[in-house]
Amino acid sequence: MTKPYLEGHYTPVPDETTATGLTVRGTLPPELRGRYLRNGHNPKPGVTPSHWFKGSGMVHGLRLADGRAEWYRNRWVRTPALDGDTSHDLRASVAGTHVIEHGGRILALQEANLPYELTPELDTVGAFDFGGKLTTAMTAHPKEDPVTGDLHFFAYSPFPPHLVYYVSSPAGEINRVEVVDGAGPSLMHDFGITENHVVWLDLPVVFDKAEQSGIPYRWSDAYAPRIGVMPRVGAPRVTWFDVEPGALLHVANAYEDARGRVVVEGPRYDRAAWETSWKWWVGAPGHGPDPLTGAVSHRWTFDLTAGVVREEVLDGLTTEFPTVNEDLLGRPTRYTYAVAFPGGGHSGYSIVKYDTATGSRQLAPMGERRMPGEAVFVPAGDGEDEGYLLTVVSDLARDTSELLVLDATDVRRDPVAVVELPRRVPSGIHGSWIADTELV
Template sequence: MTDASTGRARNRTHPEPNPYLRGLFAPVHDEIIAVDLPVTGRIPESLRGRYLRNGPNPLHVEDPAAYHWFSGEGMVHGVRLRDGRAEWYRNRWVRSDAVAGRLGEKLLHGPRHLDMDFAPNTHVQLFAGHCLALVEGGTLPYELDPELYTIGPFDFHGTLPGGLSAHPVVDPRSGELHAVAYCPAWPYVQYVVAGTDGRVRRHVDIPVVGRPMMHDFSLTERYVLLYDLPVVFTRSRPGGTPHPAWDPARPARLGVLPREGGADEVRWLEIEPCFVFHPMNAYEHGGRFITVHLVRYDRFFDPAAAGHPAPGEHLACLERWTVDLAAGTVRRERLDDRPVEYPRVDPRRLTGPHRFGYAMREREPGRDTGLLKYDLERGTVAEFRVPAGGDVGEGVFVPAAPDAAEDDGWVLAFAYDPAREATDLVVLAAQDFAAGPVARVHLPVRVPLGFHGNWIPDHH
């Protein structure tokens, strides 16, 4: 491990048959700090804060053939922007005890749920003054300091009854955090609400059969939407590690829970079999309807598909679901045939009506990837494409000002530049999306393909 003020990380990669250990997925092996980063274009003065993104970066893989992308220890990558400058880039493994021990460092210890010790690898969320690295499945969040060093596991000041979720929602009206957590050991999923004091004020255990994988959920002004779908945790052999698998015999249903309701108040609505990793947003209208925009897979984790599916083999499309609470029905409408993932909206619009949404275009054979901006009112799409051999991650919208219009702001993402063999932080003007970046911050290293991130403003 190195820690340098500038320079290129030594990405010691080796040929691997596993697609998640080679190419742009390949883990990096060094932690670095680079300062005064070069910039092409001009960074908007309103961007004052840190762009952080989490993703798997295994320290060591015992059995490369069995490794899956979802199981690598988390590494958070960050870029600090202020006064039109890119002050630093840094990357840090999240220090679970196992990671700290392998790096020869002092163990942080701290609270645990069911003795689970895993470095969260999926998301980063600021809440109640705490910057949290997140993962699902019963593991606690881990708190990070402003320079991405791990403080330790965070159990909401002793009030979190179990683990948390990779995808909590911070309600922009109340400032409270909502999450739906699951654990393969639980016969229920758990709806959790934490107040602005950082303490859990309410939780509801909702019985479910078969231990479903509930990666995400949706929140509206009055309701919580639960995606109980045909992906469940199973074991390949007695005593083995639980893993997600598609169960074709399992019905698919959407649960509608009043925010302040109990488990017996969940209304389950039958839907067509599918899997959903990521909703974009949900909101109520007309007194009886809920509109949900989400990315839908026909199926996922199908055990009938032997071996590792190649990255991009599973493709999903953006849909609009209309929930009719009076009739008890869910109507689907495909909005775009392009395969996408990682849908996002302006965070100020969460739980309420929104016009615009953003998504990453998945790579298809013979086509380049990029970012998409959806105008859901007009039904139009603007696209930013990356060059052949490049790639781009999730796009995060940052408003230009607290009271700016819904699409008046910037979309930030990590994009791999094949010409430099390194990654840029690209800054796109949301209102002129297809014009390309207004700024590119040139990082000295390749950032492996990863999952989710957020913008952490200086004043929050």
């Protein structure tokens, strides 16, 4: 049976390629001097993974400089899993969720294993364990504090210790390792940091060895959902708040408001949304046409003094892959960007910009049979939204892809620039803009 994550926008490419001197329509801004890298699952020809998340990682990259798109290339992350190793060795990673820069290294991430270092040309260097100090898996969603440059990350496990917290210096040296007591065997895909706190998600998708997809987690009505807030300084003591049943794959941002309350925002799934999405991820009967169904923008506000939490729905669109200006990560942000999927009164695919101060939104529809990926913000001024959004669009009608450069101040405008790619890039997961200065 054909799986939905091997069809349509997600059809894998069969090989690696390099192209130079790409065609640009419009004008690439001079601030764009670096690499846009995007990771995603791309199993080898003839391989059918049992779950979308188990497909081998492939990184697609573009080098931009001086108004030119110098090259495009795509490379599999060469790990033991690429050649069929399904052992529990931390090096047997599919490395297909995210790709970041830290300490001058490019790292491909997948949360059940060690990160993999890549060269600036996307060749695989090998597993990276921070000089032997990382002895567990590493989340695919680390958070770099924009003020200190420290990288905060964690490992979670269905077996004790369920949660381990790490901090790495800007140079890439782990200087803090803490077991966080009180967490359970839940699927902890992401977390949040604020200026003074760390936010942990202990929600009702939990380890279940009966799950046969290869990702052994299921929704459990019996599991009490909680979100924990922990000071960044001192002993790892968590204040846990009971919340309404829901799942959160991706935190848009977390911050402290003017009253000192901790605010967390992101697309929240109820049980129906989660289970419908999961059916697509495993190719089970009853799945919808898209991998993400029913997740809507949500806010949790935690009053640490009163010990209470308030929850609110911010919008009814089905959205995922939220991003912000990461120069303000962990600090109050007004604008969030995301991919809007069909649903909630919206048809087709769009990039959406939310203004959380006014409750308004802007939509940039992609057009018939065109699907954008996560929109990565690149700053180009002092204002929070002064900059550009980079997103790769899969175009099924023309069997091709483009990199769009959108003006983040108003995503409804025509793209500032469009880079024509030499092939259709499968819809993927997460990516990063890595300026040349970060790789020196």
